[in-house]
Amino acid sequence: MVCHSFEAVMMMPITMDKLAKQSGYSKATVSRALNDDPRVKKATRQLIKDLAAKYNYRPHAVASNLARRQTRIIGLLIPRAPRTVADPFFLEFLHGVNGTLFNSGYSLLVPQVSPDHEQQAIEQLIHEHRVDGLILTEPRIKDDRIAALQQESIPYVFLGSTVEPDVFWVDGANEAGAYAATHHLVELGHRQIAVITGEPGLISTKNRMNGYRRALKEVGVEQERHWTIQSDYTREGALEAVCRWLDSRDSQGITAIFSCNDTMAIGALQALKRRQRRVPEDIALVGFDGIEAASYVDPTLTTVQQPIFKLGRTVGSQLLQLLRGEVPAEQQMILPLELVVRDSSVPRKINANEG
Amino acid sequence: MVCHSFEAVMMMPITMDKLAKQSGYSKATVSRALNDDPRVKKATRQLIKDLAAKYNYRPHAVASNLARRQTRIIGLLIPRAPRTVADPFFLEFLHGVNGTLFNSGYSLLVPQVSPDHEQQAIEQLIHEHRVDGLILTEPRIKDDRIAALQQESIPYVFLGSTVEPDVFWVDGANEAGAYAATHHLVELGHRQIAVITGEPGLISTKNRMNGYRRALKEVGVEQERHWTIQSDYTREGALEAVCRWLDSRDSQGITAIFSCNDTMAIGALQALKRRQRRVPEDIALVGFDGIEAASYVDPTLTTVQQPIFKLGRTVGSQLLQLLRGEVPAEQQMILPLELVVRDSSVPRKINANEG
DNA sequence: CTGAAAGCGCTAACAA
């Protein structure tokens, strides 16, 4: 009994053994019938299935998994502190992944990995046979996880492009998206455009910075050192960093900000309000990701919309293919992004958008 | 092999059998040693553990679970469409639950249950031995799930109070919280206070409505029929419902709104903006839950703060106790809530809060 | 303190 306070006196759930006895067939045939093995005669299968239904039989998932050498569980490793599963981007992503996998009978395991033990946690998940596959996020420029994973015989897919070749990944078009965002500001006449960066070392951060720089270079502007507001992809982090930046000389002359994600852009919005800067009149602001909150903060946030949910679905189905032993048509997939212009970059009267 | 493209030629992971052979002890002793059974001699245990470390041995979780008749997986059933795992409240709750359980070696399984198949999904999870315990949310006034669960010998805990006695649950003080929120509006001089309701049939909705009505009655105000804006706990739903309501005669004379959750309050905020009503000058607004967004929407949202994360932790630890066969000190727990006054109810100049 | 042996409930060769 799992638990004393629950040891009700109930009939044991019926097992395949009993079902075999009852039906007069062998365990093997019962197993085949229930798994729709074409070798068993249609009539037999029907008979067995009816009996199973009658007895309300359910296969014991753990036993079946042991015999099949699988778990039907996928591990999803999401970013480490200070970010959490409560980051809206990852929630939506998780939702997409979960939908796809659950429909194929897989469940998601979301370990809480402490910052320093990620490597060890991965190894443990794999070696203890807790998962059939892994989804990893936020590849880093120098990413130890990949070398380690390549030692293992387990399929895995990254959310985000990797430096290493031969890795399956799905990503949004970060460089192009950041370019579009910055270019949008340039077209509005801005030249002195600051940037709020995410965690350094992440490939996504690098790609977005590259897009930002390309848009500036294109019009002959070189990014200045003090245009960079270093932050960590969190709202709190950006709120503080932007406040400090506004109080310093670094912010002089700046007329626009590109934020590497929406969460930080929302923090920036708060900082700008505190310091009495009007958005977009004093400083225009563009975010990245397209989380839901971007559409209802005030002013509404111009952003680069990622197909977050679809990223989740795509990652999920790539992994499913690998699990089935298929070779996905594409090893790497880049999904297009779309600039959504709202009030934080274009004053309301011009912008047709509704709040 | 799980997957052809991954059938690398790697050494099979070492099993307990080999470990036994290597150490010269039997499988039984090895198992005991690794599980810290006090019966094995200290020296032996050390020897075996060292060997295990040397060979980088990991117990096979599935095999161990089969023998132990457990899964170390907890099912978490969250609300059905139109709400999703992406609801900020549930994300934070999930985070709390996950933290507690993961530390004790449990993982969370979050099935995507289609609206009509919830009952069936629960039964399946249990009968297929996929989970050791369940966490359920949003008990309903007439809740079929409970009768069904009582047939099963599996521990479960609800987030939210139930009508049925003998059920383990953890809840915030909904009635008192709603009372405090409404009373706050009353104290500000409001008398015609509308309410945005969540899904009918949910106990939480009922409790919050009761608190709202009590605060009104206390000052001799009887709730009018047209003060009720029926919605569904979603932002989109509330946005539309409030727009319609504002366009109708029902809204005449109303000076304040109590929303049964923050997500809908944010929708209401959008609706009020669209219809050019100032908040709080024309209409004051109070939400419920205390999701993060409440602190950064404009105006910032007065709300009843639930200890969301703590609710998750508490539910998790109640369940853990049940799983260990212990009897929790309290079968039902009500956590206190706190009114957080922000700009949506009290004009900025009066309210000391910072944006 | 340790070992032998019997499962846990299902799947999968291999035979028939």
Add this chain to the structure above:
DNA sequence: TTGTTAGCGCTTTCAG
């Protein structure tokens, strides 16, 4: 088309 027979890798009596 079906049955027999071994497992999957670990835990757990029951003996010693």
